[in-house]
Amino acid sequence: MVLTGSDVAKHNDEKSCWVIIHGKAYDVTEFLPEHPGGEEIILKYAGKDATEEFDPIHPRDTLDKYLDKSLHLGPVDMSTVAQETKREDPEEAERQKRIAEMPLLSECFNLHDFEAIARRTMKKAAWGYYSSAADDEITLRENHSAYHRIWFRPQILVDVTNIDLSTTMLGTKVDAPFYVTATALGKLGHPEGEVLLTRAAHNHNVIQMIPTLASCSFDELVDARQGDQVQWLQLYVNKDRDITKRIVQTAERRGCKGLFITVDAPQLGRREKDMRLKFTDSGSNVQKGHKTDNSQGAARAISSFIDPSLSWADIPWFRSITKMPIILKGVQRVEDVLRAVEAGVQGVVLSNHGGRQLDFARSGIEILAETMPVLRQHGLDKKIDVFVDGGVRRGTDIIKAMCLGAKGVGIGRPFLYAMSTYGQAGVERVMQLLKDEMEMNMRLIGCAKIADLHPGLLDTRGLFVHSNSTPVDSLSQITYDPLVVPGQRIKAKL
Ligand code: HEM
Ligand SMILES: Cc1cc2nc3c(=O)[nH]c(=O)nc-3n(C[C@H](O)[C@H](O)[C@H](O)COP(=O)(O)O)c2cc1C
Known part of the structure; x- marks a missing residue:
């Protein structure tokens, strides 16, 4: 039986989570807490087509290898799946500009140089x-x-x-x-x-x-x-x-x-x-505030x-x-x-x-x-x-x-x-x-x-001795990306 987009769309939360990958539906509800990349990322695609997120970083055979066959739900008629409209990402345009202006490879003289350029040009994630x-x-x-x-x-x-x-x-x-x-x-x-x-x-x-x-x-x-x-x-x-x-x-x-x-x-x-x-930012703190995001914990x-x-x-x-x-x-x-x-x-x-x-x-x-x-x-x-x-x-x-x-x-x-x-x-x-x-x-x-x-x-x-006054290692200080604390929200949502 071929599933439709609306069959899949009904399973859109942690109680029942289906996703579409390469035109096939998968029940990943049980798998959510086991996903090594955390459950939040999959829940973002619950009931939807996750191919674009999944494909670039997971090998083709991932689902066959790790997800029980009984959870492979079969083909989906992709003409019935709602298409998401993509929003322009201004940060991506800036990043592309930085990539275009990257130094020549021959200008990289040590390993820190690569780290500094990676920090400027890699996708944030x-x-x-x-x-x-x-x-x-x-x-x-x-x-x-x-x-x-x-x-x-x-x-x-x-x-x-x-x-x-x-x-x-x-x-x-x-x-x-x-x-x-x-x-x-x-x-x-x-x-x-x-x-x-x-x-x-x-x-x-x-x-x-x-x-x-x-x-x-x-x-x-x-x-x-x-x-x-x-x-x-x-x-x-x-x-x-x-x-x-x-x-x-x-x-x-x-x-x-x-x-x-x-x-x-x-x-x-x-x-x-x-x-x-x-x-x-999923909006209100009132409902979710009590729950620690345990996707990595x-x-x-x-x-x-x-x-x-x-x-x-x-x-x-x-x-x-x-x-x-x-x-x-x-x-x-x-x-x-x-x-x-x-x-x-x-x-x-x-x-x-x-x-x-x-x-x-x-x-x-x-x-x-x-x-x-x-x-x-x-x-x-x-x-x-x-x-x-x-x-x-x-x-x-x-x-x-x-x-x-x-x-x-x-x-x-x-x-x-x-x-x-x-x-x-x-x-x-x-x-x-x-x-x-x-x-x-x-x-x-x-x-x-x-x-x-x-x-x-x-x-x-x-x-x-874990404390010393060796001269500061300036290259790694520059490339080291300090941890940050949460910023102020511009417009608080209550
Ligand atoms: C169902 C849709 C899925 C989506 C949207 C998805 C997405 C992602 C993303 C975005 C990451 C990167 C996480 C990070 O940056 O820390 C990730 C990591 C990973 N995912 Fe998935 N994934 C999916 C399903 C699966 C499945 C079925 C497997 C199979 C076992 C899997 C295995 C992994 C592994 C091994 C990692 C690496 C985690 C790490 O080293 O920290 N994923 N996934
Ligand atoms: C992005 C990233 C992913 C890693 N993934 C694994 C892994 O899957 N398995 C593993 O045993 N070690 C993993 N490591 C640890 C490395 O094998 C290695 O111990 C560590 O990167 C060495 O430190 P360095 O990055 O300063 O050279 C990972 C390290 C990084 C930075």
Whole structure:
């Protein structure tokens, strides 16, 4: 039976919520509290055609993958669906003007430049999603500033004519010690999405970690691989372990070389900048004022996408379903690194999810400095590969992490900002800038290759002290988008 627009329009609130996507109706009532993007956004389209909002950022197979078949209600006669008239958006015209006046790519000399341009030119919602972090965003900023509490102790009179940045990560030889870490929703920033990262990673011979929640489908990202390019998979563990098993085994079959299980997100963090940008004034405070918008809060805790019951007891199961190396992403204390060794996993990423989860989580680089001496002391430093991410914006940051003993360094937002502003060319320039910065600074500290880097080249005494008077880092101060409080309403609606 073909449904009509008015059949669907009757189901227009949280008690019964149907939406149309690509000419088919779906009952998403039960799914509302589970939507990782929050329920408000779907409710905005309750009873209506949601294709335009859904399509640009969700892979085609999303509904088949996650929404039970019984809730796929069948085709809708689209000629009977009321067309919404679109309002002109004056902000969009301004944004287009700023895009037209963007600096040349060759005028971007460092990663902060891309962030500054992204802030001016990205759509508000996309900027909000990418740049935001949890609560007061203290960890977001600490991730970067922690690197400023580490100083170099360069060695002199070493032959540094030729610098070799290549290294090996989980058995793969790469041209530089950084990788593209997993970041969800690439199409918010660029219509082509994460395939651009795949292509750029290939051209620079670095590894890409594919996110579970990519905007491109997993197959698209694997199909975009060239030659013997290597990809890893980042996994959010679904409550339905059959779905998880399918995702993992598909990844292995399609050639992924590492399984990075995210362990720092039993509930998605509350990112206020993002929430404020998405807030829509629904009029009266009288009826809704008592209800806290929980689209990013409690409701997300029960999302089946990310199972909060995931525990150490699950690790043997993962080991039983895959031969891929297993790496825990989001480890935040040395005790858990030791536990990870015991659990028999091959690696950890010391990370706080780019400050998007627990505010006041320590920076990955600080945890690295805490971890490596303990691993060495126990003779375990060769038993487990330690990666680090968060706040890496300079070649020197990467060098510092490698000196401390990291196997590789993950970079998230800078690639997203470069992709959103200049597409693949932007991402490649970021990679090249990092390589150039690394090469120069390797020379200046007196090391010709990655294996020459060691902790003795660093002064980390200040790293663990969380207050200091290091000179202000002006570029990141400019690009840092301060949190704001609600403004006055021009005309109060009562
Ligand atoms: C039914 C209409 C839907 C609409 C209008 C919609 C819209 C959106 C929007 C606008 C976002 C971005 C959220 C943000 O900026 O934080 C989002 C995120 C997301 N949506 Fe949907 N969505 C829909 C259905 C679905 C369905 C059926 C799934 C399937 C599971 C899904 C999965 C996701 C995921 C995984 C995210 C990423 C969340 C995150 O990482 O924070 N969505 N959605
Ligand atoms: C927009 C955005 C989306 C992210 N999505 C995911 C994700 O889906 N899964 C995950 O494990 N980590 C995710 N992360 C965290 C990154 O993998 C990484 O830990 C973090 O971005 C590193 O910090 P950086 O952005 O300062 O480089 C995301 C980060 C950002 C900024």
